[in-house]
Amino acid sequence: MFFLMYWQFFAIPICAFISLKLLQHYVNGKKISNLHQSESELKTTDQVAEIKENEDSSSDAEEEEWTPSLENVEHVPLIFDVISPEESLKRSNIYYELMNKRRTVRHFSDRDVPVEILHNCIKTAGTSPSGAHTEPWTFVLVKSLEMKRQIRAIIEEEEEINYKKRMGKVWTGDLKPFRTNWIKEYLTEAPYLILMFKQTHSYRQSDGRKKLHYYNEQSICISAGILISAIHNAGLVSLTSTPLNCGPALRALLGRPKNEKLTLLLPVGYPTNDCQVPGIARKPLEEILVEF
Ligand SMILES: Cc1cc2nc3c(=O)[nH]c(=O)nc-3n(C[C@H](O)[C@H](O)[C@H](O)COP(=O)(O)O)c2cc1C
Structure with missing residues (x-):
């Protein structure tokens, strides 16, 4: 009886509560679908795994007591060869001319390269x-055809899905x-593959404690x-790829550990002999430089 007389006092808060829940559900659903949608917002399984791991490691960080990894490093005189501004200018020109000839190559000969x-x-x-001299990298050099x-x-299996879906x-x-496209002949044609893994953190040899790798992405x-540039300077070609x-x-x-994330494969x-590359131009200095 009481409920029937005053139903409107119950109905309004209940409706408000249900609307709020529906709104929350919609917003959460939108967040999840955004995670997999447009290119700019696309989170790969690699990235999702990394976000998850970073969340875990930040809670680890709160629990653990951090101590510096490089303590009492002696400072030594800088080894620095003084050259004239003219020589500097000459070298900078030579280096620019060299690097301006670097191109990404997608057609490799099977000619061998001395491993040295x-x-x-x-x-x-x-x-x-x-960052903080953490050297957060592992280079995996692959020569084995198998x-x-x-x-x-x-890569081809994933890339087919990438391209199609x-x-x-x-x-x-x-x-x-x-x-x-998703066919990557160069992966078996090139004599070497270099896979660069960034280390999100490492463990100190001395006591096995976790060491943070600041700015590992930038590093x-x-x-x-x-x-x-070293590969180009050595007269070889490479392809910067991100599988x-x-x-x-x-x-x-x-067989790399979990704290290593694949960043690039080259x-x-x-x-x-008949290799062709896209006939693209580079932006001139005026377009890439702002000077004050
Ligand atoms: C971060 C990054 C990722 C790239 N990923 C790929 C890739 O997955 N496959 C590919 O064929 N080229 C890839 N490239 C090569 C670019 O397409 C190439 O650098 C660009 O077209 C400019 O050509 P250039 O390197 O000859 O100057 C990548 C380059 C960069 C810097």
């Missing part, structure tokens, strides 16, 4: 600066000038740039 050259290029990449075949199988019309449209990207959604499978195949070697 690759070792030197990777050593050069290892000279990169890194391993290259397995890498190719993983995940990337969408705009992305695949933007890739048309490069004539790429590995700088190292990759140095590697690409979408293949990170966990390739990490497992290569086939390295010589181009085929």
Whole structure:
């Protein structure tokens, strides 16, 4: 009786509560679907795994007591060769001319490369600066044809789905000038593959404690740039590639630990004799430079 007389006092809060719940449900649903939709917002399984791991590691960080990894480092005189401004200008020109000839190559000959050259290029990449000198990189060098075949199988399977379902019309449209698709012959044709893994963190050798790798993304990207220029300087060619959604499978195949994320894969070697590249131009200085 009481309820029937005063039903409107009950109905209004109940309706408001149900509307609020429906709104929350809609917003959450939208967030999840956004996670898989447009290119700019596309989260790959690699990225989702990484976000999850970072969430875990930040809660770890709160629990653990951090101590510096590099303590009491002695400071030593800088080794620095003084050269004249004229010599500097000359060298900067020569280096620019050299680097301006670098191109991404997608057609590799099977001509072999002495492994020492690759070792030197990777050593050069290892000279990169890194956040708090954490050196958050692992380079996996693959020469074994069997391993290259397995890498190719993983990548081609994912790339077919990427091209047909995940990337969408705009992305695949933007890739048309490069004539790429999910068939990656270069993965077995190139004499070497270099897979660059960024380490999100590591463990200290001395006591096994977790070591944070600050700015590991920026650090590995700088190292990759140095590697690409070292490869070019050595008279070889490379292809900077980012196999979408293949990170966990390739990490497992290569036996890398969970704190390492695949960042780039570079086939390295010589181009085929009839190799062609897209006839693209680079932005002039005026377009990329702002000076004050
Ligand atoms: C981060 C990054 C990812 C790339 N991923 C791919 C890729 O997956 N496949 C590919 O064929 N090229 C890839 N490229 C190569 C670019 O298409 C190429 O650098 C660009 O077209 C400019 O050509 P250039 O390197 O010859 O100057 C990538 C380049 C960068 C920097």
